[in-house]
Amino acid sequence: MKVIEHIDKATSPLFSFEIVPPPRGKNISAVTDIVKKLLPFNPSWVDVTAHSAGAYYNEKSDGSVERKIYKKRPGTVGICGVIQNRFKIDTVTHLLTQGFTKEETEDALIELNYLGIHNVLALRGDALNYNKKYDLSRKRNFYAKDLVEQISDVNKGVYLDDISNSFPLDFCVGVAGYPEKHFEAPNLATDIHYLKQKVDAGADYIVTQMFFDNSKYFEFVDKCREAGITVPIVPGIKVIKRMNQFSNVPRHFYVDFPDEFVAEAHENPDHIIEIGINWARKQTEELLNANVPSVHFYVMNDCDNVSKVLKGLY
Template identity: 35%
Template structure:
């Protein structure tokens, strides 16, 4: 079943979905598929697979000189998606991003995905490269997610980006996008950021998944405001359990979200990462139960570095 249909079906059905990260170049897939086996035992609605901007590395060419080379740090998004679909029979949703890709690169990604029978996509601009102070589109690439949506929709209509007709059009792609209850870091304000979400809906986005958050009220307020603005697509909450002491400072910096003061007070009492992990599980269970009380039954977990916590959380929620 397509992800768009899954998130629009019976709202009384409680469902979980998960995000996973392909392994670093050369690291192999043993750990990844071990984690996915644990997650698939929970009967997920779907699994999405991240992709990342290519980055510059500097190769020593001798005599004190270095040559800058661009390399893709985490290969395998499409291959991992295909392997999950084949091995586990779970709907998959690879990320397709603007960052680090040309329009032609994206076109070939779409063809590969179509050949594999993978038609659920999460379309994102992607993060800026670490060496850049602001996002810089790849020459010949897109600047915004809205541009990427237009390309995919044009492909769905049976045309390549240059206007050439596709001789044998395949199955059409369904489109999910991201949204930010505490606004995207580059947006001037939440209202402007939400206007971008409305534009994504108008271009054909069928649902949105939020950036992670720890304060449910911010999610509730965001959804209420979205509905007032005419945004009607499902907005799936994205949740990531805290798992380490360092995340008290790392998470707000990396994901640009607030840690509620009540949670921060408890984290500073933790003595070890195991203490922080137990706290993260407890907080996330409470957070999910509050979402349930408000009629939100589709929950998306960011599992990176927290697979065992997520497994425990889902099992606890199912026995309540």
């Protein structure tokens, strides 16, 4: 089932979760063990993140420097296939523009269709840490809007090249939204302008970056509606469990923490796990009372504290 169908047919609160592929060399059980812990909470869907290749430089014995390209966390498509077919939970595959050609994206969409996966999240992704050499005969998507347009094309049966006996595909497309604006945008109004372009290109729903002040989400939704964006906007929640996250999270995700949350944590640092769980639970309760489409938890690779948040709601 598509994400948008889950939302349209919902008669009770929906919860979705986002996990990351395990590092290279890890077994698939690193993922399936997390999913098993989430089963009691009836996941409507599970997102699996994607990562572009990176580069590292190795100095050889002769003094020369060798560049090696690696993928730290491979297997997004395969992991989605395992989760969906083993646990019968719909999955959302993250697709990136950075580091991938249009041809590679089209191949991924065809493979996802074979696996029965019909939900994708279209993202630009983080900038590469090296200059990838592209075959000039290959095409590229530069922005998430371009990626949404390509997915919308294959949904109409329009492929990059003529393919005999080809058929339209059927993907539900999500995109990212930023209640505190994307760090590259000069202001929130400009960011919402570009978000509307992604929706107009064919996006079916929006999932937000993590936030810790619900008022930021509600204001963001109001501004999106004023701009003519009508698709569901799913709030994203992250559970804080370490004191250093109060400095790391703003640095990496460009979000603010409410003064009350920070003060409570600094007054009782030994109880940060409990404080983080309680804060996320209060956020979730308020969001559910406001009838949000779903609550999306950024689990990544640790679901224990998310489980404690949800157990307090059941």
